[in-house]
Amino acid sequence: MSKTSLRKEFQINKDSTIIDIQNVKKYFKDVKAVDGVSLKVKKGELFSILGPNGAGKTTLVRILTTILTPTSGNAYIKGHSVKSEKSEIVRFIGVCPQEIVIYDILRAEENVEFVAHMHGISNKEAKEKANILLEKFGIAGRKTWSKNFSGGMKRRLNLVMALVFDPEILFLDEPTAGLDPQARRLVWDYIRELKNKDITIILMTHDMVEADSLSDRVAIIDRGKIIAQGTPTELKEKHGSDNVLEISFIEQIDLNIVKNSLGKIPFVTNSKEINKKGRKTLLISFKGGLKEFIHILQSGIINNIDEVENMKFRQNSLEDVFLNLTGKRLRD
Numbered sequence: 001m002s003k004t005s006l007r008k009e010f011q012i013n014k015d016s017t018i019i020d021i022q023n024v025k026k027y028f029k030d031v032k033a034v035d036g037v038s039l040k041v042k043k044g045e046l047f048s049i050l051g052p053n054g055a056g057k058t059t060l061v062r063i064l065t066t067i068l069t070p071t072s073g074n075a076y077i078k079g080h081s082v083k084s085e086k087s088e089i090v091r092f093i094g095v096c097p098q099e100i101v102i103y104d105i106l107r108a109e110e111n112v113e114f115v116a117h118m119h120g121i122s123n124k125e126a127k128e129k130a131n132i133l134l135e136k137f138g139i140a141g142r143k144t145w146s147k148n149f150s151g152g153m154k155r156r157l158n159l160v161m162a163l164v165f166d167p168e169i170l171f172l173d174e175p176t177a178g179l180d181p182q183a184r185r186l187v188w189d190y191i192r193e194l195k196n197k198d199i200t201i202i203l204m205t206h207d208m209v210e211a212d213s214l215s216d217r218v219a220i221i222d223r224g225k226i227i228a229q230g231t232p233t234e235l236k237e238k239h240g241s242d243n244v245l246e247i248s249f250i251e252q253i254d255l256n257i258v259k260n261s262l263g264k265i266p267f268v269t270n271s272k273e274i275n276k277k278g279r280k281t282l283l284i285s286f287k288g289g290l291k292e293f294i295h296i297l298q299s300g301i302i303n304n305i306d307e308v309e310n311m312k313f314r315q316n317s318l319e320d321v322f323l324n325l326t327g328k329r330l331r332d
C-alpha cells in the first residue's frame with residue numbers, strides 16, 4: 001500500500017464513529033436520569049459531557065460501560081451493543097468511576113497489578129506499567145494499604161487502574177474531583193498525552209475549565225437531555241456571552257472621546273461607563289480575542305498606557321454557555 005493510501009485510510013478511521021448513542025433513556029421510577037440522549041463520538045476524540053450535579057452523567061457512563069441497562073434506546077461501542085454484547089465491550093474499555101473502587105487491603109501497586117492481570121497482562125509487564133504510572137501520578141513507593149491513602153491519592157490510584165491495560169476507549173467520570181490544583185494539572189497533562197496516542201476519551205465533568213481546555217468536542221447535559229454540542233469555541237460563539245474588558249483610567253482622560261472611538265470598531269458590542277470607587281471606568285464588551293483587541297486599543301484609542309490605572313478581563317466561558325441556555329449556573 002502506498003504512503004498516500006495509508007494516510008487516507010488513517011484519515012477515514014480517524015473520522016469514523018466509535019461510540020454511537022441512539023435515543024438512550026434511563027428512568028428510575030419517575031426520575032428521568034437520562035432522557036433520550038443521542039450522540040456520536042469519533043475515534044481518537046476527547047469528548048466531554050458537561051453538566052451540573054444530577055444531570056445524568058454517571059447514569060450515562062454506567063450504561064455505556066454496560067453496568068446499567070437502558071430503559072429504552074441502545075448504544076454501540078465499536079459496533080457492539082451495550083445491551084447484548086457486554087463481554088466484548090469490557091475488553092477494550094477502561095473506566096475510572098466517580099465512586100472510587102479500590103481494594104482497601106491491597107497496596108497501590110497490588111491494586112494496579114490486579115487489574116492488569118484481569119486483562120491478561122504478564123506479571124513482569126504489569127509491575128513495570130504499575131511503576132511507571134504510579135510514579136507519573138505521584139503515588140509510587142507507598143507501602144501502606146490503600147485504605148490509608150488520602151482521598152486525592154485514592155482518586156489518582158483509581159485513574160491509574162483504568163489506564164494500566166492501555167484501553168482503546170477510556171471513560172473518565174469526574175477524574176479530578178477533590179484533587180488539589182497540582183494533582184489536577186498532573187491528570188490534565190496525562191489526559192493530553194493520551195490524546196496524542198489516539199485513545200478515545202469520554203470525560204464526564206461539571207468543571208467548565210476542564211471541559212474547555214481538554215475537549216475536542218463538548219456536549220452539554222441538563223436534566224438527562226443534551227441541550228447543545230460542538231467544539232468549545234463553537235459553543236462559546238453560538239451560545240456564550242461577549243468578552244468583557246474593564247478599564248479604569250487616571251483622572252485626566254476624556255471618556256467620551258474613548259467611547260466615540262470604540263463605537264467605530266465593528267466587534268465592540270457595547271461600552272458603558274460605570275462608577276468604580278470614583279475612578280473613570282469603562283466596561284467594554286467585544287467579540288474575538290483579547291490580544292487582537294488590545295492591539296486595536298493601542299493603535300489610536302489608548303495612546304499612552306500610563307493613562308490606564310487598572311484592567312480586568314472576563315472571558316466568555318462554557319459557564320456563560322450553560323447560563324444562557326438554562327438560566328442557571330453549572331454549580332447551582
Ligand SMILES: Nc1ncnc2c1ncn2[C@@H]1O[C@H](COP(=O)(O)OP(=O)(O)OP(=O)(O)O)[C@@H](O)[C@H]1O
Binds near residue numbers: 031032033056060098
Ligand atoms: N440507582 C438510582 N436510583 C434512583 N435514582 C437514581 C439512581 N441513580 C441515579 N439516580 C438519579 O438520577 C439522576 C442523575 O444522576 P447521575 O448520578 O447520573 O447524575 P450526575 O450528572 O452524574 O451527577 P453528579 O455531578 O452529582 O455526579 C439524579 O436525580 C439521581 O438522583
Ligand SMILES: [Mg+2]
Binds near residue numbers: 057058173
Ligand atoms: Mg456523576
